Amino acid sequence: MTAPLLDIKELKLDVSAGRSLLPILKGVSFQIMPGEAYGLVGESGSGKSVTSLAVMGLLKRPLRVSGGEVVFKGQNLLALPKREMRRLRGNRVAMIFQEPMTALNPLSTVGRQIAEMFVLHQGKDWGEAMKLAVDALASVRVPNPDRRATNYPHQMSGGLRQRVMIAMALACNPDLLIADEPTTALDVTVQAEVLRLIKELCAARGTAVLFISHDLGVIASVCQRVGVMYAGCLVEENDTALLFSDPRHEYTRGLLGALPRLGSRSLHGRQRLVDIDSIIADRSKLTETRFIAPRRDEGGKP
Amino acid sequence: MRFGFNFILGALLTVLVILAGIFAPWIAPFDPVLNADLMNAELPPDATFWFGTDAQGRDVFTRILFGAQISLTVGIVSQVINSIIGCTLGMTAGYWGGWWDDLVNGLTNVMLAIPSLIFALAVMAVLGPGLPSLLIALGLTNWSWTCRIARSSTLSLKSQGYVQAAQTLGYGDLRIMFTQILPNMMGPILVMATLGMGSAVLSEAALSFLGLGVQPPFPSWGSMLTDARQLIRTAPWVAVFPGLAIFLSVLGFNLLGDGLRDRLDPHMRTRTP
Numbered sequence: 001m002t003a004p005l006l007d008i009k010e011l012k013l014d015v016s017a018g019r020s021l022l023p024i025l026k027g028v029s030f031q032i033m034p035g036e037a038y039g040l041v042g043e044s045g046s047g048k049s050v051t052s053l054a055v056m057g058l059l060k061r062p063l064r065v066s067g068g069e070v071v072f073k074g075q076n077l078l079a080l081p082k083r084e085m086r087r088l089r090g091n092r093v094a095m096i097f098q099e100p101m102t103a104l105n106p107l108s109t110v111g112r113q114i115a116e117m118f119v120l121h122q123g124k125d126w127g128e129a130m131k132l133a134v135d136a137l138a139s140v141r142v143p144n145p146d147r148r149a150t151n152y153p154h155q156m157s158g159g160l161r162q163r164v165m166i167a168m169a170l171a172c173n174p175d176l177l178i179a180d181e182p183t184t185a186l187d188v189t190v191q192a193e194v195l196r197l198i199k200e201l202c203a204a205r206g207t208a209v210l211f212i213s214h215d216l217g218v219i220a221s222v223c224q225r226v227g228v229m230y231a232g233c234l235v236e237e238n239d240t241a242l243l244f245s246d247p248r249h250e251y252t253r254g255l256l257g258a259l260p261r262l263g264s265r266s267l268h269g270r271q272r273l274v275d276i277d278s279i280i281a282d283r284s285k286l287t288e289t290r291f292i293a294p295r296r297d298e299g300g301k302p
Numbered sequence: 303m304r305f306g307f308n309f310i311l312g313a314l315l316t317v318l319v320i321l322a323g324i325f326a327p328w329i330a331p332f333d334p335v336l337n338a339d340l341m342n343a344e345l346p347p348d349a350t351f352w353f354g355t356d357a358q359g360r361d362v363f364t365r366i367l368f369g370a371q372i373s374l375t376v377g378i379v380s381q382v383i384n385s386i387i388g389c390t391l392g393m394t395a396g397y398w399g400g401w402w403d404d405l406v407n408g409l410t411n412v413m414l415a416i417p418s419l420i421f422a423l424a425v426m427a428v429l430g431p432g433l434p435s436l437l438i439a440l441g442l443t444n445w446s447w448t449c450r451i452a453r454s455s456t457l458s459l460k461s462q463g464y465v466q467a468a469q470t471l472g473y474g475d476l477r478i479m480f481t482q483i484l485p486n487m488m489g490p491i492l493v494m495a496t497l498g499m500g501s502a503v504l505s506e507a508a509l510s511f512l513g514l515g516v517q518p519p520f521p522s523w524g525s526m527l528t529d530a531r532q533l534i535r536t537a538p539w540v541a542v543f544p545g546l547a548i549f550l551s552v553l554g555f556n557l558l559g560d561g562l563r564d565r566l567d568p569h570m571r572t573r574t575p
Contacts, residue, residue, distance in 0.1 A: 056470055090472030097470075102463030107485045116481070117471060168471060 003074070004031035005208050006055065006176055011068035013050055013059070013232075024050055024063065026232045034175065037202065037209040039223030039240070041216060041255070046229040048212045052178045054078075055210070056095060057085045073175065091121040094169035098181040100162035104153040110164045111137070111149025117171040136167040140197060159190035163197065170201060177202060178210045183218060195222055216255065220244060228252045309561025315554025323370035330364040347539055354539040356529060362540060365521035366547050372433070372522040373551060376440060376506040377499035383441025385495050388448025393479050393487075395449075396456030406449065413446040419508060426514045436515045440502050448494050455487035462486075489566035496559035500552040507548050523548050 013025040025047050032038045040048045053059050055070055057077055070077040072093065077085065097103045105113060114136050115129035124132065130149070137145035140163040153161055162182060169177055179198060183191040199222055202209050213219050219226055220240055227237040228249065236249040247253045322329075342359035353362035395406035413421075422439040429435030459465055459482070468478050503523075509515040510524030518525055523544040530541035 058466075058469055086472050086474060088472070089470055095467075095470040097463060097467060099463050103467040105464045105468075105482050105486070108481070120477070121472060165467070168467075 002033065004071075005034045005036075005073060006032040006210070007069075007071040008051070008055070009069040009071065011051065011054060011070060012066045013047070013054060013063060014066045015062045015064075017062075021066075024232050025054075027068065028229070028232070028234045029068075030227050030234060030237060032176070032208050032210060035203075035206045035208055036225065037199070037211060037223045039211045039213065039219035039226040040229055041213060041219050041226060042229030043214060043255075047232045048214075048229055049180055051229075052095065052180055052210060052212055055176075055178065056089060056093065087121075090117060090169075090174075091172045092174050093176045093178065094172070094174040095178040095180065096162070096165045096169045096182045098184050100158050100165055100185060103165055104161055106153055109150050109152055110156070110161075111151075114149075114164065114168050114171055117168055121172045132171075133167075136171050137164070139170075139201070140164070140167045142167075158186055159194060162186060162190075162194050166194070166197060166201070170205065170207065173205055174207060176208045176210065178212070180212045181214070184213075184215070191218070198222065216244075228255065306561060306564065308557045309564070312554050312557025312559070312561055315550055316558050319370050319551045319554060320374060322367050323374045326364075326367040326371055330361075330367045332361040332364045346537070353543040354537065356526070356537075356540045357533060362526075362543050365526060366523070366543055369521045369523045369526060369544065369547065370551070372516055372520075373503045373506060373548075375433070376437060377502045377555065379437045380440035380444070380502040381495040381498045383437070384445045384448055384498060385491055387441070388445035388494075389452045389484065389491060391445070392449040392452025393456050393483060396453040397460060397475065397479060397483065403453075406453070410446045410449050413443075418443040419505060422505060422509060423512075423514065426509065431514045431517060433516055436506060436509060439509070440505055443505075444498055444501065447498070448491060451490050451494055452487060455490060456483055459483050459486055490563075493559050493563040493566060496555055496562055500555035500559070503548065503552050503555070 008031070009029050010027045011025055011029070012023065012027050014021045015024055016022070028047070028051060030038070040051065042048050050059070050063060053063075054065060055072070055077065057080070059065065065078055068078075072088075077088070080088070104110065111130055111133045114133035115126060118124040118129035118132050119126060134145045134149050137148055142148050142160060142163055148156070148160070153164075156164070165182075177198075182198065183194050186194060195218060198209065198211075201207070209222070211219065211222050223240055225237065226240050226243050227234050228243070228251065229235065230251045236243065236247070236252045238246075238248075243252065244256065247256055342355050347354045353366065356362055356365070391406045391409075395403040422443045425439035425442055426435055429438060456479075465478060465482050468482050473481070506515055506522065507524030507527065510522045511528045513525070513528065516522035516525055518529070526544040527541060527548075530537075530544065533540045
């Protein structure tokens, strides 16, 4: 058994609200092997994104880590000095975002923005970096990479911009790519292309992926293992196929049950789409043992 | 792209002042200092002396042309100093926050509370009269507005996706400020600087009028007004033309600044004529 690339041990996050501490993550642990694609699913506010920000070391006040370790290649990232952490970001650990529309600087050409990664992390000079940037654009299958490198972000479509983001993130061949809902803002056909691109590029380079989404279909098509998050806890973790065929946790079953299916009508006409009571649970009312109890799985009143 | 009438007028006036300043040595009919000739003192405007002559018999038109050099130098240099101080403080305060933000905010409020001309006077009193100290004094007085704009722009830009993306890509704080934030807030800063040029020209005139700015016999519009004070009844043209020059150049800078704001500020864009 090889050592995990990323080992998150009992990670706890708090936000201080007034005098009381509100727990955001209540001891999350999971491991990502080198080259593995790991998916995190869960509803909004379940702690997926803060987990990824904690790995990047980019938590902003009032959020703070109150316990646990984030071990990346044997180093605890939480104890790493700022300068070291910055050297790691974008170089060994990279991230792509949900919003390709806003994630690029509008006043700089995309070629220059990609080239800056080589200048910043590999000490290349600008001329060489620009050539590498064109190659990087070609590798994410942007047509006419020479010409596209001189474009500004507003001249590109959402799908192209997301490709540029992927090119930037993968520019330095990172060991881990964090993809925080990278396809949410894209339409379905573009989404399929971008997903395939992430999958193929990461497989070819041996890059591990932490894939965050609330879309089970997307997770199923990309990831080998899935963790289900709910209210700051990792409630279930399994191989993708097993999770879908045999969900063990009540919340996972609810989540899978809430998937809309084509032609899902019952005998007496239209059937209500099953939901897990649509309001996010009030954290203060959840108990340790049955933290799903205040919610019902069919939209009924609690 | 359509430009409003005001913007074009402002640009024309500004260009006129710039051309007058640059080409003064070639187009001016006389020497601004040395052609004093008491036989020609206080002549009304005519074909030889377009704007008349002053008490020493010097051509007012020539002196106004050369005065444009002083006004432009003062306007541009003081605004460059202002913008550098204001952007540096405002951007770092907005980006880092914390005690540094509080400190800069406090300093800005203090600066806004002191009347800028009084502050400039105090600086001049320490440094002594003359053009260099005038530039420093005006450069140190009006940065607080720029600082506020820079800080608030930084606060809103900081939450933009590309600034956060830059953080995850391992950019350092300074690199983010220079490559991501500064270029994206240049619009409002440029507008502030252009508008500030008008008030700097006015302040220069006021300080020179008080005898603290450019020293005679070198021509500055403000000091020309001082000299013309006693002549206003007998030879009004000596006062009117420098006054007009100040008025038109300040008007030009302000209209240009307003026009630029309409161009560069997306919130104002719908209102352009």
